[in-house]
Amino acid sequence: MEPVSKVEGGAYPWGAKNIDTDIIIPAHWLKTVSREGLGQGAFEAVRQDPDNLFDDPAHAGSPILIAGENFGCGSSREHAAWALKDMGIRAVIAPSYSDIFSGNAFKNGLVAVVLPQPAIDRLIEVAKTDPVTIDLETMTVTTPFQDRFAFEMDPFRRECLMEGLDEVGLTLARDTAISKYESEVADARPWLKRERADESLAVAGNRRT
Amino acid sequence: MASKPLTLYEKIWAAHVVERRPDGTCLIYIDRHLVHEVTSPQAFEGLRANGRSVRRPDLTLAVPDHNLPTTARMDAQGRPLPIADAQSAQQLAALERNVAEFGIDYFGATAPEQGIVHVVGPEQGFTLPGTTLVCGDSHTSAHGALGALAFGIGTSEVEHVLATQTLLLSPSKTMEVRVDGTLGHGVSAKDVVLAIIGRIGAAGGTGYVIEYTGDVIRNLSIEGRLTVSNMSIEGGARAGLIAPDEATYAYLKGRPMAPAGEAWAQAVAWWRTLPTDPGATYDRVVTLEASDIAPSLTWGTSPEDVVPITGVVPDPESFADPAKREAARKSLDYMGLAPGTRMQDIAVENIFIGSCTNSRIEDLRAAAAVVNGRRVADGVRQALIVPGSGLVKRQAEAEGLDRIFIDAGFEWREPGCSMCLAMNPDKVPAGQRCASTSNRNFVGRQGPGARTHLVSPAMAAAAAVTGRLTDVRDLMGG
Numbered sequence A: 001m002e003p004v005s006k007v008e009g010g011a012y013p014w015g016a017k018n019i020d021t022d023i024i025i026p027a028h029w030l031k032t033v034s035r036e037g038l039g040q041g042a043f044e045a046v047r048q049d050p051d052n053l054f055d056d057p058a059h060a061g062s063p064i065l066i067a068g069e070n071f072g073c074g075s076s077r078e079h080a081a082w083a084l085k086d087m088g089i090r091a092v093i094a095p096s097y098s099d100i101f102s103g104n105a106f107k108n109g110l111v112a113v114v115l116p117q118p119a120i121d122r123l124i125e126v127a128k129t130d131p132v133t134i135d136l137e138t139m140t141v142t143t144p145f146q147d148r149f150a151f152e153m154d155p156f157r158r159e160c161l162m163e164g165l166d167e168v169g170l171t172l173a174r175d176t177a178i179s180k181y182e183s184e185v186a187d188a189r190p191w192l193k194r195e196r197a198d199e200s201l202a203v204a205g206n207r208r209t
Numbered sequence B: 001m002a003s004k005p006l007t008l009y010e011k012i013w014a015a016h017v018v019e020r021r022p023d024g025t026c027l028i029y030i031d032r033h034l035v036h037e038v039t040s041p042q043a044f045e046g047l048r049a050n051g052r053s054v055r056r057p058d059l060t061l062a063v064p065d066h067n068l069p070t071t072a073r074m075d076a077q078g079r080p081l082p083i084a085d086a087q088s089a090q091q092l093a094a095l096e097r098n099v100a101e102f103g104i105d106y107f108g109a110t111a112p113e114q115g116i117v118h119v120v121g122p123e124q125g126f127t128l129p130g131t132t133l134v135c136g137d138s139h140t141s142a143h144g145a146l147g148a149l150a151f152g153i154g155t156s157e158v159e160h161v162l163a164t165q166t167l168l169l170s171p172s173k174t175m176e177v178r179v180d181g182t183l184g185h186g187v188s189a190k191d192v193v194l195a196i197i198g199r200i201g202a203a204g205g206t207g208y209v210i211e212y213t214g215d216v217i218r219n220l221s222i223e224g225r226l227t228v229s230n231m232s233i234e235g236g237a238r239a240g241l242i243a244p245d246e247a248t249y250a251y252l253k254g255r256p257m258a259p260a261g262e263a264w265a266q267a268v269a270w271w272r273t274l275p276t277d278p279g280a281t282y283d284r285v286v287t288l289e290a291s292d293i294a295p296s297l298t299w300g301t302s303p304e305d306v307v308p309i310t311g312v313v314p315d316p317e318s319f320a321d322p323a324k325r326e327a328a329r330k331s332l333d334y335m336g337l338a339p340g341t342r343m344q345d346i347a348v349e350n351i352f353i354g355s356c357t358n359s360r361i362e363d364l365r366a367a368a369a370v371v372n373g374r375r376v377a378d379g380v381r382q383a384l385i386v387p388g389s390g391l392v393k394r395q396a397e398a399e400g401l402d403r404i405f406i407d408a409g410f411e412w413r414e415p416g417c418s419m420c421l422a423m424n425p426d427k428v429p430a431g432q433r434c435a436s437t438s439n440r441n442f443v444g445r446q447g448p449g450a451r452t453h454l455v456s457p458a459m460a461a462a463a464a465v466t467g468r469l470t471d472v473r474d475l476m477g478g
């Protein structure tokens, strides 16, 4: 993953609340088997309106999205994070996120900054005309004016973002601990291992390919 | 003993910690992993790109559901029929290739056991009490009905679990939702969970794992408990839990993938230690009275927009919160509804009985009891019954339920997600209304411009035979 320590530039001054993942990327875009190209489907319904923010030349291509509370609620589709990244968004600023979305965002190097509503209101004002800067080093969001909003972030997630670390690789390095746990559980809760006596099960049903 | 009383959640969590990091996050072992075609291709792609394998294929089970058309899958000679939509076919083919390459058990499109992943897991005994269970799908919360800590994950996490059989997680806060008393006539598990979400709000459970308790929950069948726990995510909670009890053990015993013999006895002995200890505390407690719960449904585009069927479409101006007022205005505009309209005066053109919330045998029985001897109303364009799995379908056919539905004018389909989400050919046309037993009434969820009212199976059946949203109690007699 690309390391990210700073996101600066234009920000969509949106602020809409309870934006669910169906709005971010409608279900019919989920049929892809790759992570790329989803930007075209991002906010499809919103973009039906010719005057929408995302196609407004003053904002199109901005790396930051400012949203309202409970951003990314709804389904667990990671496509929401991929779609945002594919349309060029590198960071979201909102008062709160759904748990699943914030996890998905971090795993894909998309910065999800939490700031209280008054800060959001102010940033929306600024973003109408001016850029916004998110700095993971100093954990602040700043504007060309006097604004300086400090935010908090899980230290592990912050480190992963800043170093571009791959979580699977990090965990695979803990193999000894995982194997030890597995052998303890094999003794303590032996019913958890699943007998696969019926090997034919692996191909139950016809194959269509 | 002086040990601290623990909740069910805390006990399951503690039994799955592989490592605790200094910042409090834990590497948590995952006992069961369900895989479907939509959220897994990029995860397998990631494994392949990095030369990684699946750590525990034996703890993994795959089944296609979201994309599969629910029309016939085989021709008269038993040969598989092709899937018209090229992208769906590509996703299904990718899953078949991946399970073969990585050695994962799989119920294919024409296997008798195929069905919606959250129906198949419990039905096969793959889901067990006290386990951690994940799937790349937010309604994984359903499995909590059996006392499993079960939650939806994203595709990167799917890849993480495939490769390591673990996840890095922070502990959640706990919320007890207690429903006391006895449910009234015609009031079902769906009405209970709609009432709960109406109370706590669509974001009320964010950051929490909900444990459902109280007489009402205790007295629900496992099917009913699955309905309640399924919709935990609609209240913002990643997982719901219901303590395992005799009903849970009776449900699981003898299921194909459940432990048997000596292992069964050992398992039950451990499961009995799981329920929340007397004196354990939750971070938040919410209580509801069964007598306050009527057959319920949604009027808007959030699952928290709940009213009793005897109610009216609310006036947006009646909401104190300006954001909620604005959201309600937008919802009513989308839904094509005027404030003050009696819910029972709203005509519906589509009926959907199915989805992982309400497609099990009990749901079909409840719907059939209402439909029996009646006909789908003239104004109804399409009325679909989509069993949650092949096994549910065959059970229903053995009981003659399919005849009741078909004779009344319903379509009797093959198992899958169907009209729950607009990803396969089953969709609600733009501007039309659907009484749906699914779990989401979001804008466009059942098709672009589709208008969804979430209801119980009995209420959906009632709407089908009258052509409008209807208080099922009026059709039940007694």
Ligand code: SF4
Pocket (backbone or CB within 6 Å): B065, B066, B116, B117, B118, B137, B139, B355, B356, B357, B416, B417, B420, B421, B438, B439
């Ligand atoms: S039935 Fe609906 S909610 Fe359930 S898994 Fe399928 S799409 Fe998701």
